[in-house]
Amino acid sequence: MSDANLIIFLSTISTGLILGSIFALVAVGVTIVYGSIWMPNAANGQFFVLAALLGWTMTVSWGIHPAIAAILVIGVSVPLSYGLEYILVRRFYDVPNRNISYFVLSLGITQILTGIFAATYGRWSDQFQLPPLVSGITFIGPLPVANNRLMVLALALSILAALFALLRYHRYGRAIRAVFQNRDAAALRGVNVKASYSLSFALGNAVIFAGGILFALAYSFDLTVAWTMSITAFAIMIIGGPGSVLGAVIVGMVFGFTQAAVSTVASPTIAAFSYLGAMLLILLFKPSGLFAR
Amino acid sequence: MNDILLDVKAVSKRFGGVAALKGIDLVQHRGETLGMIGPNGSGKTTFVNVISGHTKPNSGTVSFDGRSVSGTNPFQIAKAGLTRTYQAVRVFGELTVRENVATALVDARDAASQEAVAEIADWLRITHRFDKPAGSLTLMEQRQVELLMRLVQKPKLMMLDEPVGGLSSAEVRTMIGVLSELKGRCTIFVIEHTMKVIRELADKVVVLMAGEKLAEGPPAQILADQRVIDKYLGTADA
């Protein structure tokens, strides 16, 4: 392999890893919320961009260090989630077929946030860029990679690992998973279902926010990334199997690599077409997804 | 009574790796009331689903009224004169009883005349509820609406999936009365756990056990059959 080809190959791998881990984070957030409260949150892309924009304000406008800003942004998501849960989400917990109500509700939230972003941030700038977490460059073979992006990758993977551990071993995680599997049975076993609902809603959104701020730290972004992210996260969730965390991680990684590979050889529109096509096929022929629980 | 209405040959159905029906053969004659019993999960409802076209069998054939209906859609089977009820009562809850009946008349095989509808509704004692949303009625009344919606289509065979499920004992008695009169209107196939219903209505009983036909015969003989008692009637399910 020639040096140039090797560089292209390595850069595809590294971009794929970073994008894949961020896709996986967002999709895991979406799938946790869907798996527990049956809410297909179409506003996930707006939440993602909200996190990125908050991070931009904190670092660029207020001069806060990006690491502290990232923690603050994820922290802010918790009261936001609980507020939203209290005002809107809670009242549908016992509605039959509530996923369609939630879906429309989240489309309404999407439209509101779209308007707010356009009115506020849209006037300031088209492209947003955050200062890096760390400086410097590391050579992987012949390929120079910004330490900042490696840091983002490490953080994203650690959060995914921590989530796995939480859902598998911790008391709260086990409660969430019990409700995932069977709400009534979990209630009988003494799990506080409603509390676990609000907890999973907050947890899922926190993970989406984490994805948003990490993406903003690694790449510059604009407001249109919101809708792309919404569709991508939904595609990952549907293909991986709604409610399946493992499926979201695996498919998210696959999508990241696809995006990285396709972008080097063809246009991003082709990548979007292929995600949507894959999602349509799964919807039609295996709606429970590839990694159904 | 030797006119065959329903002829089922070697019907099998698997869900994933689980065999729900294993090569069921069954014959029902015109005018003969057939009762099907068996524990929960023995495949009774799956059997009705296969006959009514809701579930496609993996193998086997079904012919109804001399014609093969294997592989056809529920609406075609309904138009051939085979109708059914569901284990959980199922009406158009938001619509009034009148609208429910009107819907049943739209694509009926042989829609009853207005007078005939009135006669059936009077017989079922549901006339006074005609302008109520069907979902607001009691379970018993909804069961009556279900029967009304089927009868206005003048079916040849009506398959009832646990018609007295969830009813009080007084209502069960009323329903048994209704069903025994129903025998004069069409041929009946009935799934029941309540042996009283089977004993009073059925001419022939089929016992289903884990997807297989365990026994078949007149009720008195079946209910006294030692294998049936050991495997089913002796258990809490019956």
Add this chain to the structure above:
Amino acid sequence: MTPVTEKKDLSLLAKGHGLPLACFAVVAFATPFLLSGNRYFAFVAGVTMIHILWASGMNLLYGYTGLMPLMFAGLAGISAYTVVGLTASGWSFWLALPVGALAASISGIILGLPSLRLKGFYFTLCSLVIQTVVTLGFIYFSGLTNGDTGISQIPLPSMGGGQPLSGLAYDLVLSAAAVIGVIVLIVIVKSTLGRRLIAIREDDELAGMLGINVTGYKMIAFFIGSLFAGVGGALYAPYIGFISPRSFDVLISMNIWLMVAFGGRGTIWGPVIGAILLAPLSFLLQEYYTVKDILYGLLIIAVIVLMPAGIAGGFLRKKKESAPPLDVPATPRGAK
């Protein structure tokens, strides 16, 4: 005393829609004359008429058949691009319109096929994906659509004497389209087709068991609903004079859905009122599109939270419950 089944009598006055229909027709045809002094308001009224047509088509699918097709605007776009393409290559608009509408209908049947397998949220998600693909297609095949830039200076249709159809005349055509659309919807809803579609909306498995060809009638609903979308799209393009992929994207689908849901799904007049209230709003707020987005978002949430049946739906339900019960079901039924 109402019969169990409607007789094959389509006289609208007898069904209680006659008076509102007459009022609506009078208002629809009078408005262009009344507003003829102010081109801008007349224009907003014209756009509202197109939205009444669209909302009625969406209502047939969402309100009466129980499917929420978020690719509705995409279907209108297919028709609009077809008509603009055909007229640009020399076709008469009046010949291109039925072709465009038919293109939308056929696309509607094909894109509606997933509804045979998917229900509720899954179908809606699927339709959202389809809408996104259609929008991407409008952008991607820029040879036909001029991509994101859109097509501007679309010529007006010509009238009989070679005169362009403009101003008052075009407004009246749009009013006629809206009135005809509502009449078609009334006729469908009052016919046995309407009864079948409502049965499918309420419980499609039960409907099939009662002998209703669920697959066939869903496709018919898609054909007719998409025809509404297509006619609206064809009339929209020359009227506005400009179309782009954004004219027919998912937000437009959501807006049309909102008119139906806000007005009251499954009623004839609710969605008409919804369109009359909301379509001008989106136009008057065009300069402040962020305000429009936020307002629409809030309305969507309000509809979902406060009135699942919409304005007219809630009103109707109350009226229905207070109606005195009748004792006898029967009057002679028309021959089958």
